[in-house]
Amino acid sequence: MRAHPQRPRPSRRTLRALSVAAAGTAVLLVAAGCSSDEEEPTIGTGTVGTGDVEQVVDAPGQVQPRASSVIEAPAAGTVATLQVTDGQDVQAGQVLMTIDSPAAVQALETARQADAEAAASGTSQSSSAQSPAQLAAQQRRAQRDAEARFAEAEQQAQQIADPAAKAAALAAVQSSRTQYQLLAAQTQALVDQVNSGLGNLDSAVESLGQAQRIQTQAAVRAAQATVDALTVTAPIAGKVSLGSTGGGGSSLPAGAESLLSGSGVQLPQGALSGEDSGAAGAPVIAQGAAVTQGSTLVSVIDASTLSLTADVDETDVLQVAPGVAADVTIDAVDGASYRGTVTSIDPTAQSGGGGAVTYTVRLSYDGGTAADGQPAATPLPGMTANVSLVVASAQDVVQVPASAIVRAGSGNGSPDADSVWVVTGGEAQRREVTVGIRGTSAVEITDGLSDGEEIVTDGATDVTEGQQVP
Structure with a gap:
C-alpha cells in the first residue's frame, strides 16, 4: 500500500506542543467572495510548537x-494406518501414517524385472548376432526408453513427502541420467567407429548394455523411494493438521474411479475430482480413506517462533x-x-x-x-x-499541523516550494518552508519557521496574500 505519514502515540512533549497550539487557535469565517448559498470557508490559526514526528508506511x-511443511501422497492408494490426530504435536521423523498402494508396489516389481532383463541382456548380447545397423537402431530405441524412464523416475521422486528423501532421490536420478548420457555418447562414438570400419562391435555392444543398465537401476531406485515414502513421517517438529477426506482427489477406492468414469454413470460435477474437498467442515483424513497421487495428506506447522x-x-x-x-x-x-x-x-x-x-x-x-x-x-x-x-x-523538532502546509504547485501554493501562511499583525503572509518528516497529523519544519509563531492551521488553501486574519 502507498505510504502515508502517520503520527505515533505522542510523547508528553508532543502533547504539550499540541495543547499550546490548540489553546492559541482562532477560527474566522471569511465571507468575502461568497454568496449566501455558498458554504463559507473556515480559517483556523495556531502557534508553531515542538514535538516528535514519525513517518509510517502502512x-x-x-x-x-517458524516453519511449515505440506506432505502429499507419493502414490494413489488408501490410508492403511493413521497414527496421529488432528492438532497433535509430533517430532521430526515420527511416523504419521502408512499408505497402502498396490500400484506403487507393482511399479517397483516392474522396474526390478526390467533391470534384471537388462542385466541378462548385457551378459548374453553378442556382436555376431547384430549388425552395425541393428546396433544403431537398438541404441535409438534405448535412448527413447531411457528418456521416458528417467522422466518417470524424476516424477516419482518429486512425490516423496520428506524433503531430505526427495532431494536424495532427485539427486540420484540426475546422477544416473548424467552417467547414462556419458555412456550413450561413448556408445555412439563406438558405433560411428564401427560404421567407418575402425571400431570393435563387441565394445559398442558392451557400452550400450552398460548404458541401458544405468537407466533401469535408476528406475528401481526411484520406485523403491516411492514405496519407502508410503510410510509417511513428519519432516519437522510441530503441530499436525490432517488433510480433508477428498484431499484433492476422489473418495472412491483405488482403481474404482477409472472404472466408474468409463461406465456411463453420471455423477455430480466434482464428485470424482474432489473439487469440494477443501470446503469448510469437510472431515479430515481417516484410516481407510482413499488418496490420489499428489493429494494433501497432512501439514505440519512449527509455531514455536x-x-x-x-x-x-x-x-x-x-x-x-x-x-x-x-x-x-x-x-x-x-x-x-x-x-x-x-x-x-x-x-x-x-x-x-x-x-x-x-x-x-x-x-x-x-x-x-x-x-x-x-x-x-x-x-x-x-x-x-x-x-x-x-x-x-524525529524528536523535539519544530512541527506544524499537516493541514497548515500548502503543497508546492497545489491550490494556493507556491509552484516551487511548500509554504505556510504566517499571521503578522492580523495579516496573512506566505512563507516558504523546508519540510522534513511528514506525519499524518504533524509535519516537521527544518527551515522557515520558529517556535511560537502564529500560522494558519485550517483552511490554508483558501487564504490569499494580505488577507486579514483576526
Missing part, C-alpha cells in the same frame, strides 16, 4: 510460523530497511498492539490486481500488549495483520 500483513510478513507497495519499499520498527495490530485480537522489527526484504516482486506491485517485507514478532496493559494473546499462524512501519522519526 501495509497488510500476516502472522507466519512466530514472525510477520507485510506486502509493501513498490512506491514505498525503498524507504524500508532491516532494523525498521513496526507497530502491528492483529485483526482477530481487539484492542491489542503488537511490535515487530524488519529483518529482510524479498527482492522478488509480487503482482496483484490492477497492475499493483508489492514486495514481501519480513519482520520478527516482538510480542504485544493488551488493552489492559497485560501481555497480549499470542496470535496463530495465518492470522491477518496491519503493519505500520516507522520509516523515519
Whole structure:
C-alpha cells in the first residue's frame, strides 16, 4: 500500500506542543467572495510548537510460523494406518501414517524385472548376432526408453513427502541420467567407429548394455523411494493438521474411479475430482480413506517462533530497511498492539490486481500488549495483520499541523516550494518552508519557521496574500 505519514502515540512533549497550539487557535469565517448559498470557508490559526514526528508506511500483513511443511501422497492408494490426530504435536521423523498402494508396489516389481532383463541382456548380447545397423537402431530405441524412464523416475521422486528423501532421490536420478548420457555418447562414438570400419562391435555392444543398465537401476531406485515414502513421517517438529477426506482427489477406492468414469454413470460435477474437498467442515483424513497421487495428506506447522510478513507497495519499499520498527495490530485480537522489527526484504516482486506491485517485507514478532496493559494473546499462524512501519522519526523538532502546509504547485501554493501562511499583525503572509518528516497529523519544519509563531492551521488553501486574519 502507498505510504502515508502517520503520527505515533505522542510523547508528553508532543502533547504539550499540541495543547499550546490548540489553546492559541482562532477560527474566522471569511465571507468575502461568497454568496449566501455558498458554504463559507473556515480559517483556523495556531502557534508553531515542538514535538516528535514519525513517518509510517502502512501495509497488510500476516502472522507466519517458524516453519511449515505440506506432505502429499507419493502414490494413489488408501490410508492403511493413521497414527496421529488432528492438532497433535509430533517430532521430526515420527511416523504419521502408512499408505497402502498396490500400484506403487507393482511399479517397483516392474522396474526390478526390467533391470534384471537388462542385466541378462548385457551378459548374453553378442556382436555376431547384430549388425552395425541393428546396433544403431537398438541404441535409438534405448535412448527413447531411457528418456521416458528417467522422466518417470524424476516424477516419482518429486512425490516423496520428506524433503531430505526427495532431494536424495532427485539427486540420484540426475546422477544416473548424467552417467547414462556419458555412456550413450561413448556408445555412439563406438558405433560411428564401427560404421567407418575402425571400431570393435563387441565394445559398442558392451557400452550400450552398460548404458541401458544405468537407466533401469535408476528406475528401481526411484520406485523403491516411492514405496519407502508410503510410510509417511513428519519432516519437522510441530503441530499436525490432517488433510480433508477428498484431499484433492476422489473418495472412491483405488482403481474404482477409472472404472466408474468409463461406465456411463453420471455423477455430480466434482464428485470424482474432489473439487469440494477443501470446503469448510469437510472431515479430515481417516484410516481407510482413499488418496490420489499428489493429494494433501497432512501439514505440519512449527509455531514455536512466530514472525510477520507485510506486502509493501513498490512506491514505498525503498524507504524500508532491516532494523525498521513496526507497530502491528492483529485483526482477530481487539484492542491489542503488537511490535515487530524488519529483518529482510524479498527482492522478488509480487503482482496483484490492477497492475499493483508489492514486495514481501519480513519482520520478527516482538510480542504485544493488551488493552489492559497485560501481555497480549499470542496470535496463530495465518492470522491477518496491519503493519505500520516507522520509516523515519524525529524528536523535539519544530512541527506544524499537516493541514497548515500548502503543497508546492497545489491550490494556493507556491509552484516551487511548500509554504505556510504566517499571521503578522492580523495579516496573512506566505512563507516558504523546508519540510522534513511528514506525519499524518504533524509535519516537521527544518527551515522557515520558529517556535511560537502564529500560522494558519485550517483552511490554508483558501487564504490569499494580505488577507486579514483576526
